[in-house]
Amino acid sequence: MNEQEWYLFDLQGYLVVENVLTAAQLDALNAELDRQIAVVNDPDRTWFRWDGLLP
Structure with missing residues (x-):
C-alpha cells in the first residue's frame, strides 16, 4: 500500500478496492x-x- 492508502485505512478502518469482484x-x-x-x-x-x- 502506498502512503495515502495506509492513511485512509488508519482513518477509516477499511480500503476500497475497485473491480475486485x-x-x-x-x-x-x-x-x-x-x-x-x-x-x-x-x-x-x-x-x-x-x-x-x-446462574
Missing part, C-alpha cells in the same frame, strides 16, 4: 445477504442465546 459475484453475494436477512427477520423463528454464564 465481477458483477456475477456481487449478484451472488447480494442474493446470499438477502437470504440471510430474511432468515434473521423471520418473526416465526425462535432465537436462543447463551453467553457462557450460568
Whole structure:
C-alpha cells in the first residue's frame, strides 16, 4: 500500500478496492445477504442465546 492508502485505512478502518469482484459475484453475494436477512427477520423463528454464564 502506498502512503495515502495506509492513511485512509488508519482513518477509516477499511480500503476500497475497485473491480475486485465481477458483477456475477456481487449478484451472488447480494442474493446470499438477502437470504440471510430474511432468515434473521423471520418473526416465526425462535432465537436462543447463551453467553457462557450460568446462574
